[in-house]
Amino acid sequence: MYSDGLIDAQTELALDNVALAAQLEGAANAKEMVDRIAAMIPPGTTLPDDLTVLVVRKR
Numbered sequence: 824m825y826s827d828g829l830i831d832a833q834t835e836l837a838l839d840n841v842a843l844a845a846q847l848e849g850a851a852n853a854k855e856m857v858d859r860i861a862a863m864i865p866p867g868t869t870l871p872d873d874l875t876v877l878v879v880r881k882r
Contacts, residue, residue: 838863853878 846863850856856878864874 853880 843860846859847856850859857876860876861874864870
């Protein structure tokens with residue numbers, strides 16, 4: 824699950840569930856997932872809003 828904020832921040836990402844899952848596949852832990860998501864936004868990019876990331880683990 825993700826909000827449109829990530830898509831708004833970087834419209835050229837063409838992000839959907841499949842693309843996001845591919846970016847996060849193999850992450851060792853929640854912090855690595857957050858880091859990977861944040862890294863999708865190039866440094867220095869002015870965000871149109873804040874960027875909030877929440878990683879939830881389902882057992």
